[in-house]
Amino acid sequence: MASNGSAGIRDSPLEPGIFLDEDLGSDWYIYESTESTPQDDLFPEAIPECHPTISPRMYHTIMAPISLAVILALSFLVKRRRLYLNCWNGVPGLLSPGNFLEEEVPRGPAAAVFGALLSSLCQLLLDKDPLPLAGPSAPSARELWKVLALLYYPLLYAPLLACAGPRHRLGYGAGALLAWAHCAAHLGHRLQCPLATKIHRLYSLLSHVPILLSLSLLSVWYPALLVRSLRRGDSSEPEIPGKSYYRKYLKAVLSKRGRKESSAKIEESLWSRIRSYLLSYVYIPEEGFRIPLKLVVSLTVAVIAVYQVAVLLLVAVVPTLQIVRAGMTKDVVVLLVQFGLVPSDSPAVPGDMEKELATVRHYLWSLEVCYICSLALCCLLTCAMLLRSLGMHRSNLRALYQGAVLDVFSKAHILRPSREAVVCWIAFSAFQAAFACLGLLIQQVIFFLCSVAFTFLVVIPLQAGTSSPLFGIIRNMWPFWLTLVLAMLVQHLLARSQFLEQHSLQKEITNRRALSIVTFLLFPTNVLLGALAGVWRVVISGLYNAVHLCRLDISLLQRGVETFDPGYHTYCHYLKVEVSQCHPLLRAFCLLLLQPGRARPQAAPRDTHLEEGLQLMHPHPTAPGRARPRRLRARWWVAYTLLRNPSLGASRKTALADPAANGPQLGAPRP
Template sequence: MSSLQGSPEPGQDDLLYDDWYIDDPQEPTVPAHEIILPCFPTLSDGLYHLILAPVSLCTLLLLSFLVRRRKLCTSFCWGIPGVLSPLNLLEGSGNNWVPCAAFGLLFSSICRMLLDPSALNFLPNSDGSPKELWKILALFYYPALYYPLLASHSVQNIPGYIAGTILSWMHCGALIWQKAECPQTTQFYRYYSLLSTVPQICCLLLLSGIYPTLLLQKIRQPSHSKQMSERNYYVKYLKSFLRRKASKTSKDSQVSLHLCSYLCPPKTGFHLSQRSLLAVTVSVLSAYQVALLLLAGFLPTVQKIRSSIDAEFILMLAGFGVTVDEDKKKAVDYIVYYIWAVEVCYIAALVLSCAVTITMLLRSLVKHRWALQSLCAGQVSQVFLKPRSLHPSPAALASWMSHISYQAAVTCIGLILQHVVLFLAHLVITFLIIIPIAYGKFKIILHILEKTWPYWLLLFLATVVQHLCTRFVFLQGSPRQTTNRRSLFLFTYLFLPVNILRGGLLSIARLVVSIIFNVIHFCRLDLSLLQHSVQGWDPGYRNYCNFLLLEVNECHPLVIAFCLLLKPPSWKKPDLEEGIHLMPADGRLLKGARSHLARARWGLAYSLIHNPSLVSHRASSTINGGSLPRSK
């Protein structure tokens, strides 16, 4: 018996320890309702691209032969067909829905390709290192795939609208078919792939409705209706600018106008540029993609952890010296409630950060419109602190080309920073203020206040005493003057140590305010996060300033209106004989023609004088000894 009860032979312990886990599962079991079977849609990604890529290429070639380059450049390649321009990004009017939908579709496709590893499964050798190379090539493939959707709109004729309608219907139908057959995937969350595709479907639905509408309008209306609308916009803006008068409004209307104009620019005849609308559209879609990724990457995992809390988890916490409650059932309820509170804080912070981001983007539109109006009126000092030339430069053109992409990237990073800061703030408020009051747990702040209350009382009394003395003792008289200087110097000396403690509190408050302000306004490129003297060190603000300079130089509405007045419409040919017949035989001007001519000359002089791009070309600032009127 003693031999049997003695120590086991060498190697026998290992066999015994191995036998402990023979019957245990080697891998964690997954509930049956969480198992997602692989899905293979009828229209796979490979077949989708194999069909639509040649169709897009053929459409582009067809449209290029319909519009010859002779209309764009007479001396280049003898006017043979060439690559179509996607759209005129420098025009101030026109249909903005098609470019916004096309840019949003392209950005959503790129986000889905970068975040979804199964987006390139139709390519050969997509596993391993070549997969990253395929993603780099896909960054140029998707713009080429959706390029005909923009080119169809730029043609502005019936075949172009027909091609755009067919292409948008094919893309939209194929994408909806795929997601209807396979809505669930195993990435992050079972419906993440479907939710990330919602912006693509919405943009394609918008294009599928706009192109038939444009086709019907083209059939019903004459060909020069669009040119007339653009011409009327610039001419009306010129008239409203020249006849502008200060209108007296009541205080109530002024308050409501300021509240409405904070996020929505008032309609006073000045249109926003197309590039700014595209930047805000792509930024909103980028905020949606980032918010969806943050929500799908965190919430399902926390919900699984909350559902797996039991008495064994409480025993494990007790092994680390953490005691929630003596009753195990109450302890489990407390832990589950705390995790639920974390989920609520996370969702609330995400919703609030999305609302703040969208608010800042809308506010940037209002600020951009104000900056454009100020620069068009020659008020450069109101927009820039230092005098700047409004002539385009290589840096301005490069910034103009990359502004939309920069705005989307900055919005993504800004949303993440806002969410982190707001999530930490919600956790502090919930676990250090609300839960201690409701359940008596986590009384950290109460313990700190019990030990440091004399310090806070001293700071409060010192602040009150200094403010009362400065108000009633050290400043007296109808024009406020410093009096009792001997007492003032004595108080300054006595309160020096206390003010050092107040300075520590002030430094913490300054840090918190700076972080909150910079994080909230991080997604706005039109607002510098640095002080005025070093604003040039902010790359985002410098990009916006260069973008703004090119917008003003190329899209000045008064200059365009002046050019349209000089140039007759394309559907009207100038008739010289009609103008000759209107002149009397003696060559004198008709009655009222002299005042009309004077008003026209004054309007021309006013437009030329207030054109910012012509300021540097003026020979002198005086005419016949008088001063030349400057921009106000």
């Protein structure tokens, strides 16, 4: 009867409070609350499904055929303007995104296109529909669609860079239309659906920031090129790309300005050395030298990859910690107290756990702070290493341009392309992005664990005024630490005062009998010192390799086995291709040879009434020594260039075999 009465009362909407006691109501309505909690703001399931005006499938269905049509149209245009005068004679020329071994590809737009492509691939790995053009896919075929998407996205974004290849106003107009269409579609999608249920509500918006910035840059760059082309005409475009850069490099190399360096270098202060060390991580451009396009693209995609991984790590962990901290209850605190994970002075009673609950929430907040701080530190270190590598790239390229192979490689290398070198050059930028991602992940794990250990073993015990296990270990082992410190001090003092005798210019070992006695007596103590040094060696090696993993210009292995480092191996072969194919001095001299000669003044009209023999005679014979200074000057510049760049000598072997090398005949070429 009681149960029936209570059920009837429970069904009555007029008196909702007379049938429930406090405990039963708290059990039934524990997750219902009229106030907003942090959980409601963090759960992505509360976001309604969004359907934009232009869905991703419609966007790809429209843009893919348009991009293909633009590529075909510009291919016919290139064929007509560059290869054949009649457009239909032969197969149309293949339109490529650009020659990355030349200076013709603009740096900013090329980096923007690669950045947009990389961001799309990062989102592809977490998307349920990896190929929106094909519609929803089954879970069993999702991996196959991802492989096809790896080939589809480069074809989709290739016209954004290829439209600048023909250097024609039609190409600029097509590029502007494509960039505007891509940018409008992505921007409209983000404005209509800024939040998403994938991983976190803000992940979709944050991960699309590089794509929006890249497409915005292209949307401004192509119209600027189109306006300049309409004002000046297509004929004003440079015929030889990079001509101005090669000239500037040649002038910088052949300049006669001396460097003002003091012969006696004064010892720098500590602040000056710290300042010089910090400035070494900032790349400062130098006159006459330009970083190759491939390196600019590699640095850009590496920074974007670091940003994408950092956003993923941030939104995947921090909201979860906030949810756990907001949903922590006294029952869970009682369990933690019973396991000894939370200190408590009172018995583990659920009603008296207010202080322990605050302690657990403080611990979770400390974990959140450690995670965010370690992630920010890892991002800063990775970006600093990437910037530091630019200075190393410049010094390595300049050394190889001068022929100093042993200053870069551990053994002599022939700077010529090979099959393996070409493959490494193709994969260099992709390797740089992948190594940057992996390095950031490893750094995050290491620095997070270190920060958590320091926080819970040092900071929190000092705040609470309690004893830490670390402090207890150090306090109980003080004789051991004191012995090691005294042993180190004794050895250093004896080595300085008793075992070294300084003569006029050198130092010699003395008191060898006492040296042998001390060596034998301190052997057990040095074993303990060696164990600590071994632990420190492991720690410092792990930290160094984790921080420098993103750099391909240095090897993480020793000199003898550095070829087993795939990153450094790829970088070495990349340098071979760049130096052998893009030597600026060689290209500068080729440009000088391609320049049209100066117009000679026309000869005075001859008198036709003279006899035939007199007409063949020179009325003003040229001085025999006038051509000699020009020939000597040309040989001097060639010799000077070869001295500054010995690697160019291999290209002149066939020319030096000719007894008439360096042009004794500066006039008409030999038949």
